[in-house]
Amino acid sequence: MTEPLLRIDQLRVRFDTPEGVVHAVEDVSFQVDAGETLAIVGESGCGKSVTALSILRLLPSPPSRLAGGSIRFQGRELTTLGESALRQLRGDRIGMVFQEPMTSLNPVLTIGRQLTEGLLRHRKLTRADARAQIIALLERVQIPDPARRLEQYPHELSGGMRQRAMIAIAMACKPSLLIADEPTTALDVTIQAQVLDLIGELRDEMGTAIVLVTHDLGVVGDVADRVIVMYAGRVVEDAAVDDLFDNPLHPYTQGLFAARPHLTPAGTGRRGRLTEILGMVPSLRSPVAGCAFAPRCAAATARCRSETPLLQSRDASSHSVACHHPGQQQAS
Numbered sequence: 001m002t003e004p005l006l007r008i009d010q011l012r013v014r015f016d017t018p019e020g021v022v023h024a025v026e027d028v029s030f031q032v033d034a035g036e037t038l039a040i041v042g043e044s045g046c047g048k049s050v051t052a053l054s055i056l057r058l059l060p061s062p063p064s065r066l067a068g069g070s071i072r073f074q075g076r077e078l079t080t081l082g083e084s085a086l087r088q089l090r091g092d093r094i095g096m097v098f099q100e101p102m103t104s105l106n107p108v109l110t111i112g113r114q115l116t117e118g119l120l121r122h123r124k125l126t127r128a129d130a131r132a133q134i135i136a137l138l139e140r141v142q143i144p145d146p147a148r149r150l151e152q153y154p155h156e157l158s159g160g161m162r163q164r165a166m167i168a169i170a171m172a173c174k175p176s177l178l179i180a181d182e183p184t185t186a187l188d189v190t191i192q193a194q195v196l197d198l199i200g201e202l203r204d205e206m207g208t209a210i211v212l213v214t215h216d217l218g219v220v221g222d223v224a225d226r227v228i229v230m231y232a233g234r235v236v237e238d239a240a241v242d243d244l245f246d247n248p249l250h251p252y253t254q255g256l257f258a259a260r261p262h263l264t265p266a267g268t269g270r271r272g273r274l275t276e277i278l279g280m281v282p283s284l285r286s287p288v289a290g291c292a293f294a295p296r297c298a299a300a301t302a303r304c305r306s307e308t309p310l311l312q313s314r315d316a317s318s319h320s321v322a323c324h325h326p327g328q329q330q331a332s
C-alpha cells in the first residue's frame with residue numbers, strides 16, 4: 001500500500017491556560033489521499049481549527065503544545081520539522097485559506113505585493129514573470145480588472161474578492177494540499193457557493209487534495225469525498241461522504257442531520273448550520289470519563305459514562321465510529 005498524502009496519527013494538542021489545561025485535540029487520526037477532499041465537520045469548539053492549524057504548526061506555542069502523535073506529509077514527519085523547513089512547505093506544497101482573510105492578509109501591503117512575495121519566496125522568477133503569473137492567477141479566480149487590483153490594499157476589496165485573493169495566494173504554487181478553515185463562513189450565501197465552486201475547479205485542475213473545515217453539512221455533501229466528524233476534540237465518525245449521509249452511525253452525527261431536517265443526501269445539497277442539537281459542547285478543560293457525548297445522548301448507558309469509546313471500523317469497512325451502541329437512530 002502506498003502512503004497517503006497526509007497521515008495524522010493519535011494527535012494531541014493542549015493549551016496551558018491560567019484556568020487549567022485545555023485538551024483541544026485528543027487522539028485524532030485520519031488520512032488524506034492525493035487529490036481527495038476531506039471535510040472536518042462538527043459544532044463550534046470541537047477542535048476543527050486546532051487540528052487544521054496543527055498540520056503546519058501555525059498555533060502559538062505557548063499556550064499550545066503538541067502533546068503527542070504524528071503528522072506525516074508526503075512521507076515526512078512534520079511534528080519534528082524545523083521552522084525553516086516548515087516555512088518552505090507553507091504556501092508551496094501546502095496552501096492555507098482561513099475564514100477571515102482580513103486577519104491573514106497584511107493590511108498595509110498591496111494585494112500585488114503579497115501575491116508576488118508569496119510566489120518569489122518559493123519560485124525562482126523575475127519580478128516581471130511573477131507579476132504576469134499573478135495577473136493570470138487573479139483572472140483565474142475571477143477577480144475582474146486584475147492589473148488594477150494589484151495596486152489595491154485588502155480593505156479596498158469586498159469580502160468575496162478578498163477570499164478569492166487568498167485562494168489565489170494559496171494556490172499560486174500549485175500545492176499538493178490545501179487546508180481551508182471555514183473559507184466561506186464569513187461570506188454571503190451566493191458568494192459562498194461561488195467561492196466553493198472555485199475551490200472545486202482549482203482542485204480538479206491541479207489535483208490538489210483539500211482538508212476543508214466546515215460546520216455546514218450542505219457544504220460537506222457538495223464537495224467532500226470523505227468526512228470526519230469531530231466532537232469535543234475527538235474524531236467520532238470517519239466515512240466516505242455517501243456512507244455518512246446514507247447511514248450516519250454516531251448519535252452525534254445523527255443529531256447533526258436531525259438538526260437539519262430539510263438536508264437531503266449528498267449531491268442534492270441544501271445548506272444548513274449546525275446549531276440545534278440539545279445540550280452543549282462540554283468544556284475541554286476537565287476531560288470527562290467515558291464518552292463526551294453521553295450527557296447529550298438519548299441512548300447513553302452506564303458503560304458510555306465510564307468507558308471512552310474508541311474509533312473502530314465497522315465490518316472491516318472504511319466507515320469508522322467511536323460509540324458503544326452505533327447505528328441506533330435516536331427517537332428525537
Ligand SMILES: Nc1ncnc2c1ncn2[C@@H]1O[C@H](COP(=O)(O)OP(=O)(O)O)[C@@H](O)[C@H]1O
Nearest residue numbers: 015022024043044045046047048049050063284
Ligand atoms: N489560544 C487558545 N487558548 C486556549 N484554548 C484554546 C485556544 N485556541 C483554541 N482553544 C480551545 O480549543 C478548543 C478547540 O477550538 P477550535 O479548534 O478553534 O474549535 P472549532 O474550530 O471546532 O470551532 C476550544 O475549546 C477552544 O476554546
Ligand SMILES: [Mg+2]
Nearest residue numbers: 048049050182
Ligand atoms: Mg474553527
